Amino acid sequence: MIKINKLEIENVKRVKAVKIEPTTSGLTIVGGKNSQGKTSVLDAIAWGLGGNKYRPSQPAREGSAVPPYLHIVLSNGLIVERKGKNSDLKVIDPNGQKGGQQLLDSFVEELAIDLPKFMNATNKEKANILLRIIGVGDRLHELETKEQEIYNRRHAIGQIADQKVKFAKEQPYYPDAPKEPISASELIRQQQEILARNGENQRKRQRLTQIQADYARQGQEVERLKLLLNEAQAKYAQLAADLEIAQKDTLDLIDESTEELEANIRQIDEINRKVRANLDKDKAETDANDYRVQYDALTAEIMAIRQQKTDLLTNANLPLPGLSVEDGELIYNGQRWDNMSGSEQLRVATAIVRRLKPDCGFILLDKLEQMDLETLREFGAWLEQEGLQAIATRVSTGDECSIIIEDGYVTGQEQLPEQMPAQAETKTWKAGEF
Incomplete structure (x- = not known):
């Protein structure tokens, strides 16, 4: 699975200069107060890997004379950059060969960088995505009809x-x-x-x-x-x-x-x-x-058809134990989506997104402040167990946060006066596991 090893972001939306080395498995939480640049980090990653359809309407940081700069190093050795006046994309493989968005699209799952699109989908849409990736959607639809x-x-x-x-x-x-x-x-x-x-x-x-x-x-x-x-x-x-x-x-x-x-x-x-x-x-x-x-x-x-549906899903290669579809809705451990806990919802969404493109080993999550610390720990432990990487934001400055962003910088990062006009180097922060 391909993950994000390092990322550098400068002058994107509210971010001034941030360097992060996310933990390779588990949950990396970008914390901070409101309007400090947390979500801008995720938006920058989505733009860098997902293409111009994720380009912010105003990508350049307000008041900055320097254009946006993105530098992402992936675990497969690819280096992804956006820089210059037009923020052109450049993808370089370990052999120095250049690629483009098509190469990124081959392993970057859209829902991994836009998980809310899945989370906010209707129950039927979620179920259809699952049925499509396990290859039983058409047959199940035929049986249900x-x-x-x-x-x-x-x-x-x-x-x-x-x-x-x-x-x-x-x-x-x-x-x-x-x-x-x-x-x-x-x-x-x-x-x-x-x-x-x-x-x-x-x-x-x-x-x-x-x-x-x-x-x-x-x-x-x-x-x-x-x-x-x-x-x-x-x-x-x-x-x-x-x-x-x-x-x-x-x-x-x-x-x-x-x-x-x-x-x-x-x-x-x-x-x-x-x-x-x-x-x-x-x-x-x-x-x-x-x-x-x-x-x-x-x-x-009817009972015979329902048994066929049960057998169809029982024999399917589902992305998560306990996951199924009943009456056109996702069911996890006997619970429908609206009865699942926040951690269970994230677990189901992440497992389905991973199955869509197994090579994509990371997801981006925004606004995890809705989860309590126990739920965060539970979800983080599951990510580590599955070998998945999640980069998330949370309105908090507590110990659960891997880094804290304040006014566009990582807290504790020193800015030298002579570095300010240029593409400033920043102190690298290696996220701890959570």
Whole structure:
């Protein structure tokens, strides 16, 4: 990893003359009060390594007749300079060969010199950067899109199923009603058949009565007409036979009642209403069950996709243990970005930035006064463990600061009168580890 070994800055923004040798691993804090030149140090490094897009709007120190001067020595032997009236860039390798911004861009990560750009990004943007550098962004996006599509379908089916269940519960049910609606014409036909049979029975009864009457009259005729005995006896015998037949025909006759059919005819509308209600309830329950089966099937699909997403991230080469992405957001040790401590946020950001360009072994951090000393120590220890270099600013003059800048100079640096008009040499301050 390439780091910053030395840097000299003169007449850039608020800096008058500063020389620093940052610690190679860990945290180098540039301390001081407000408006003394701390941030100007970081802006100068960003300009020197990141190119003219990081050039300050007013790079020259106000009131200075001498143009800005930058001299940065990197651990790979490159020397980066900006000097002269136009602050032209000059990059020289250990063999004396000259290079340019393209060479610096090959190993200097933009977010390393502009970490706030990452820190201030949205949660989704942070997650997308991570997914891009571990190479699973497209596949994870595809799985999330499919999961959302199935989730929406399942949600719609679940709502329909709930509505069907509610509708089925609200429907009345009549256990005594027939399974199918009753036809009025069928009931009338059955009634007419019974009435026809009953009419036939009545005719047979009338015939019996008639034969009985004839038989009685004929008996009287036999008594009266002794002279016609033979003829009358013959006829009487015939009538006796007819009587026997008629008696046999009517012996087992039973008339059927039409009361139930008549009641059904009168109540057909009510019966059919109950039948239709029962059918509606049965259909609603069937529909609800069908939709619930679909809902459960879609739930299984969603769980399978989520498992694929988990496997995808589990098998990915993540830049930091405990780092992952859930629902499009960064997760570190189970916490989303806004629930992470300041040290955890810096740790995550630094690890991701390092993975973007592994050769870039340093980052610039501004305004670390928001962190307490314990957090600073925790973050500094992690940097040392990872072999990373961080140059940071903090509004403080405490012992946690590697150097203190006051009025554009490093505190304790002596300025000789004869050195002031020219590119003044300054006392080198080697930052201690923190």
